[in-house]
Structures are given as C-alpha cells and as structure tokens.
Amino acid sequence: xxxxxxxSRKFPVTRCTDIAILIxxxxxxxxxxxxxxxxxxxxxxxxxxxxxxDLLWGYTGLLSLGHAVLFGMGGYxxxxxxxxxxxxxxxxxxxxxxxxxxxxxxxxxxxxxAIIGIVLPAAFAFLIGKxxxxxxxKGVFFTIITLALAQIFKDFIINLQKYTNGFNGLQSIxxxxxxxxxxxxxxxxxxxxxxxxxxxxxxxxxxxxxRIGKVCTSVRENESRLGFLGYNTxxxxxxxxxxxxxxxxxxxxxxxxxxxxxxxxxxxxxxxTMAVIRVAVGxxxxxxxxxxxxxxxxxxxxxxxxxxxxxWQLIIGVLLLAVIxxxxxxxxxxxIKLTRRGADDAKSGKELKNRKVTGNVYSLQRR
Amino acid sequence: xxxFISQIINGFNQSSILLVATMGxxxxxxxxxxTNMAHGSMIMLGGVSAYIISEVFHLPFAVSIAxxxxxxxxxxxxxxxxxxxxxxxxxxxxxxxxxAVSLIITEIVRLKYPLSQNVHMPIPGAxxxxxxxxxxxxxxxxxxxxxxxxxxLFFFRxxxxxxxLGAVTQNRTMTECLGIKTSAVDxxxxxxxxxxxxxxxxxxxxxxxVSYDMGASYLTDAFMTNVVGGxxxxxxxxxxxxxxxxxxxxxxxxxxxxxAKILLFVIVIIxxxxxxxxxxxxxxx
Numbered sequence: 001x002x003x004x005x006x007x008s009r010k011f012p013v014t015r016c017t018d019i020a021i022l023i024x025x026x027x028x029x030x031x032x033x034x035x036x037x038x039x040x041x042x043x044x045x046x047x048x049x050x051x052x053x054d055l056l057w058g059y060t061g062l063l064s065l066g067h068a069v070l071f072g073m074g075g076y077x078x079x080x081x082x083x084x085x086x087x088x089x090x091x092x093x094x095x096x097x098x099x100x101x102x103x104x105x106x107x108x109x110x111x112x113x114a115i116i117g118i119v120l121p122a123a124f125a126f127l128i129g130k131x132x133x134x135x136x137x138k139g140v141f142f143t144i145i146t147l148a149l150a151q152i153f154k155d156f157i158i159n160l161q162k163y164t165n166g167f168n169g170l171q172s173i174x175x176x177x178x179x180x181x182x183x184x185x186x187x188x189x190x191x192x193x194x195x196x197x198x199x200x201x202x203x204x205x206x207x208x209x210x211r212i213g214k215v216c217t218s219v220r221e222n223e224s225r226l227g228f229l230g231y232n233t234x235x236x237x238x239x240x241x242x243x244x245x246x247x248x249x250x251x252x253x254x255x256x257x258x259x260x261x262x263x264x265x266x267x268x269x270x271x272x273t274m275a276v277i278r279v280a281v282g283x284x285x286x287x288x289x290x291x292x293x294x295x296x297x298x299x300x301x302x303x304x305x306x307x308x309x310x311x312w313q314l315i316i317g318v319l320l321l322a323v324i325x326x327x328x329x330x331x332x333x334x335x336i337k338l339t340r341r342g343a344d345d346a347k348s349g350k351e352l353k354n355r356k357v358t359g360n361v362y363s364l365q366r367r
Numbered sequence: 368x369x370x371f372i373s374q375i376i377n378g379f380n381q382s383s384i385l386l387v388a389t390m391g392x393x394x395x396x397x398x399x400x401x402t403n404m405a406h407g408s409m410i411m412l413g414g415v416s417a418y419i420i421s422e423v424f425h426l427p428f429a430v431s432i433a434x435x436x437x438x439x440x441x442x443x444x445x446x447x448x449x450x451x452x453x454x455x456x457x458x459x460x461x462x463x464x465x466x467a468v469s470l471i472i473t474e475i476v477r478l479k480y481p482l483s484q485n486v487h488m489p490i491p492g493a494x495x496x497x498x499x500x501x502x503x504x505x506x507x508x509x510x511x512x513x514x515x516x517x518x519x520l521f522f523f524r525x526x527x528x529x530x531x532l533g534a535v536t537q538n539r540t541m542t543e544c545l546g547i548k549t550s551a552v553d554x555x556x557x558x559x560x561x562x563x564x565x566x567x568x569x570x571x572x573x574x575x576x577v578s579y580d581m582g583a584s585y586l587t588d589a590f591m592t593n594v595v596g597g598x599x600x601x602x603x604x605x606x607x608x609x610x611x612x613x614x615x616x617x618x619x620x621x622x623x624x625x626x627a628k629i630l631l632f633v634i635v636i637i638x639x640x641x642x643x644x645x646x647x648x649x650x651x652x
Contacts (some may be wrong), residue, residue, distance in 0.1 A: 314470070
C-alpha cells in the first residue's frame with residue numbers, strides 16, 4: 001500500500017498520461033494509413049505550438065490572441081526556402097521580378113532558414129514584449145495588442161503578394177531535402193516531428209519546474225506582490241514571451257514541411273484562437289493539458305469538417321462555451337482535481353475508519 | 368491637393384462610425400471591465416437588422432436605426448444575463464466566452480446570408496464645392512454620431528441610471544447595500560453598449576453593404592481606439608477616433624490600407640509604452 005502511494009506520488013496522473021500518449025504516438029504509424037500519419041504529424045506540431053502558448057498563458061497568465069503570427073513566421077521561412085531552391089519562383093516571375101531580392105539570400109540553405117524561423121519570431125516576441133511589458137500594462141491590453149497584431153500580420157502577408165504569394169500561400173514545401181538529398185518519407189518525418197515534440201515537452205517540463213517557471217507562475221497569481229518582493233516581473237514576462245515565440249516558430253518550422261503548405265489561414269486571428277481553444281479544452285497550467293487538448297480538438301475538428309463541412313465552426317463555438325461553463329479547468333485540470341480529491345478522500349477516509357475501528361475496540365475493551 | 372482634402376473629408380465619415388462603435392466598447396470595456404470580443408458581431412448584427420428592416424420590410428431608415436439599436440441591445444442583454452454574468456471575476460474566460468458567442472453569431476449569419484447584401488442609400492445626392500464632392504449621407508453620419516455622443520454623455524452624467532452606474536463602478540458592494548439592483552444596472556449597461564454597436568453597423572450598412580465579416584475588422588479598430596483614448600473617457604474616444612480614422616484614411620490615400628494599418632499599429636504600441644492609461648484618462652486612485 002505504502003509502495004503504491006509512493007509510486008503514484010512519483011508518477012502523478014499527468015506523467016502517466018504523457019507516457020501513454022508518447023507510446024500511442026510512437027506506435028501510431030504501424031497501424032494507420034499514411035495519410036493519417038501525416039495528419040497526426042501536423043497535430044504534434046500543433047501540440048508544440050499549444051505548449052508554447054501554455055507557457056505564456058497557462059503558466060504566466062498572459063493570453064495571446066496573436067500567437068499564430070509567430071507560428072506563421074517559422075512556417076513561412078522554411079516555406080520560402082524551398083520556393084527559392086530553383087531560382088526565382090513562379091509567383092515572383094508573374095509579378096515581374098527577375099532577380100532574387102537580397103533579403104532572401106540567407107534562406108537558400110534550409111537549415112539556416114529553419115534557424116531564422118526560430119530566431120526571428122523570438123526576436124519579434126522580444127521586441128513586442130519589451131514595448132508592452134516595460135510599461136504598466138494589464139493583462140487584457142496585451143491580449144488586445146496581440147489581437148491587432150494577428151489581424152495586421154495577415155493583411156501584411158496578403159498585401160506582399162510579390163514576395164509571399166499573398167492569399168494563395170506557399171505550396172509544395174519539401175520534408176527537409178538537404179543538399180540534393182531526396183526528401184524524407186512521411187513516416188520518417190513523422191518520427192522527426194515526434195522526437196522534436198518530445199524534446200520540447202521535456203524542455204517545457206524543465207523550464208516550468210525551474211526557478212524561472214516558478215516566478216512566472218507567481219506572476220500569474222499575484223504580480224504586484226512579486227514586485228514588492230523585489231522581482232523584476234517585466235523581465236520575466238519578456239523572457240517567457242521570447243521563449244514562447246521561439247517554440248511557436250519551431251512549431252511552424254516543423255509544420256510547413258509536414259503538410260507541405262503554409263497559407264494565410266495559418267497565421268490570422270482564427271488560427272491563434274484555435275490554439276487558445278486547444279489549450280483551454282485540455283486544461284491550462286499543466287503541460288499535459290495542452291497536448292491532450294490539441295490531439296482531441298484537432299481530431300474532432302478534422303472529423304467535423306469531414307462530416308459537417310458547412311457548420312463545423314458553429315460546433316467549435318458551442319464546444320468552447322460548453323468547456324468554459326462545464327469544465328472550466330479543462331479536461332486534464334478536471335482529472336487532476338478529481339484524482340487529487342480522490343486520493344485525499346481515500347487518505348482521510350482510511351484514517352477516519354481506523355480511528356473508528358480503534359475507537360470501537362477501545363470502547364469494547366472499556367466495556 | 369484635391370485628393371488630400373477629399374481624403375480628410377472621407378476620414379470624418381470613418382472617424383464618426385468608429386466613434387459610435389468605440390463608445391459601445393468604452394461602456395462595456397471601460398465601465399464594466401468586460402473584454403467583449405462579440406462586439407464585432409454586434410456591429411454585424413446591426414447591419415443585418417438594418418438590411419431586414421429596410422430591404423425586406425421596406426420601412427424607412429429611421430426605423431431601421433431604432434430597430435438595430437433595440438435588436439442588438441436586447442440581444443446584448445440576453446447574452447449578459449445568460450453567459451457573461453457568471454464570469455465577471457474571470458477576465459480570460461470572458462474573452463473566450465464572448466469569442467465563442469461571436470463565432471456562433473457569425474456562423475449562423477454566414478449560413479443564412481453567405482454573400483454581401485446591399486442596403487439602399489437612404490439620403491441620396493451629394494454636395495459639391497470646388498471639385499470636392501461630399502455625399503449628403505456622410506454629413507448625416509457625422510452629425511448623427513455627434514448627436515449620439517451628446518445623448519450618451521447626457522445619459523451617463525445626468526440621468527438617475529447614469530448616477531447608479533457611476534456608483535456601481537466606484538463601489539459595487541456599497542451600492543448593493545443601498546438597495547440598488549447592481550445586476551440590473553449591469554444588464555442595462557451591457558445592452559446599451561451593444562445597442563450602440565448595432566447603430567454603428569446600421570449606419571455602416573448603406574456604404575459598405577452587409578456581410579457576415581463586416582464587423583471583424585472594426586473590432587480591432589475599436590479596441591485600438593479605446594486603448595489610445597483611455598478606457599473610461601468619452602472625450603478621449605472622440606479625439607482618438609478622430610486621430611485613428613483620419614490617420615488611416617489619409618495615409619491610405621497615399622500608401623495603401625495595409626500600410627496605413629501597420630503604421631497606426633506601431634504608433635499605438637509606442638503610445639501605449641509611454642501612456643499606458645491612454646491619452647485622456649484622469650488619474651485614478
């Protein structure tokens with residue numbers, strides 16, 4: 001009994017779920033069709049994206065409604081890199097550009113493009129964070145700023161038709177074909193994504209358990225008190241936003257080659273809100289929730305759009321309302337609460353029972 | 368030079384619609400502290416009811432303005448009663464819930480009217496002076512939105528309801544103790560704010576047409592205007608909607624609309640850095 005309790009303390013329900021999900025994802029390609037494997041690969045990318053949002057929203061309490069901007073930056077970098085492999089792409093030629101613009105030169109190498117796809121969103125997040133957090137701005141203002149950012153960024157990409165293929169987005173992005181090597185197969189690339197996803201999850205686990213993560217959680221709980229204790233809270237907020245931006249960029253870098261497209265649909269307000277919905281459904285503030293929510297919501301979204309293509313967004317809206325009112329902590333938050341309460345009940349119940357028994361025995365003896 | 372002048376005059380039209388839309392947000396966001404993501408779809412709902420009243424039932428435009436105000440106002444009150452009431456202490460949940468509401472409204476309207484619908488111009492004709500033509504309708508819009516501003520100021524400063532609202536925002540528990548039904552005040556305030564969004568949509572309908580996504584871009588514009596002006600200040604809203612509406616229209620005349628938006632966004636970010644409370648907010652204790 002003592003032993004099982006020790007094990008359950010060492011492996012709480014979240015860790016068990018993590019391991020179960022990891023095993024499921026690892027064996028998934030053995031029994032699924034290739035098209036589903038590709039789909040699942042894109043869900044893992046969404047999960048990385050949801051983890052980056054969870055760091056910012058779930059742990060630090062800063063809701064971003066423009067997170068897809070950072071995701072899209074990563075995706076567009078790798079996408080553009082494969083567009084310019086064979087000289088000036090067709091969409092640029094259509095606009096009358098005969099020579100590759102100078103600012104696309106570094107993207108020629110896919111690895112450099114991938115690194116830029118991580119560094120650029122991080123730098124952008126740092127810059128926005130520097131401006132927004134270094135004044136006394138409350139949480140909601142950050143949300144409004146990011147909302148405006150998402151709207152404007154989408155318009156910006158559509159407007160730069162010459163350089164980004166505008167509304168049509170980028171197609172036929174290859175799965176990391178380096179230096180004339182053939183691209184990876186879908187299953188190989190799936191495992192690459194899974195490895196990166198696991199690494200990101202472990203990194204997030206380390207970060208949230210470290211001192212930085214603890215301070216961020218305290219920012220969420222009571223920022224002004226933390227300020228009185230002498231912490232520079234804005235520096236922590238800028239730091240976590242930068243890290244979150246880098247991870248969102250990484251998710252985009254992994255995502256674009258997986259589905260081989262990246263379009264303006266992946267960067268606007270709607271895409272950002274989908275990420276928020278994924279984290280909210282799964283449960284924020286514990287990393288497992290982001291993963292569980294992503295897998296469930298994305299799967300539901302695919303099925304709904306296959307069967308009810310006309311009004312699946314309506315169903316998403318109703319689903320979101322249901323989650324807010326009936327399981328406000330999200331699925332994982334609810335499970336954690338239930339198991340914790342169950343464990344507490346079992347513990348206190350047992351003690352109560354013991355006391356009763358001893359009491360009875362005592363009274364019997366007395367009698 | 369002529370284009371510059373006509374851009375400035377177009378800007379007045381933009382600014383005044385922005386003013387009405389943002390006033391609704393000032394009431395809901397500034398006084399009630401609710402980030403209402405459904406505000407854009409309220410604007411759209413106003414446009415749709417204007418379309419139904421003036422095109423399907425062929426009633427005069429004045430009726431559609433009143434109808435849009437009443438329909439969106441009642442709808443806002445319904446949402447407040449059913450959904451937002453339970454979420455006042457949770458700001459992020461309010462954002463998500465109102466976003467879900469806006470998704471639902473937008474999708475229902477999209478299923479019913481997938482394309483843009485036209486509303487006929489209620490006041491045709493234009494005045495022309497020295498090569499610059501101003502449609503009579505634009506003059507009407509500017510005057511009408513200023514009238515709404517005056518009425519709202521009167522409503523919030525001078526009437527008993529306004530005094531009650533002031534009391535609720537200052538100290539909710541104390542107001543409750545004095546026997547004022549704070550929940551009724553909340554519901555009415557939310558309804559009034561939503562109704563103003565409906566009027567904005569209704570006034571917008573003849574110039575841009577009614578479509579399911581007409582409110583989406585106005586949502587961010589209204590929020591930005593609100594942030595620039597200061598969240599509780601009607602005067603700030605007047606000035607900042609002037610700045611943003613004029614700035615956008617005039618810049619869009621020379622560059623294009625996207626660059627104008629980006630430029631304004633950068634200005635708003637810089638402004639927020641140095642005046643986080645907005646331009647015209649009184650020092651709050």
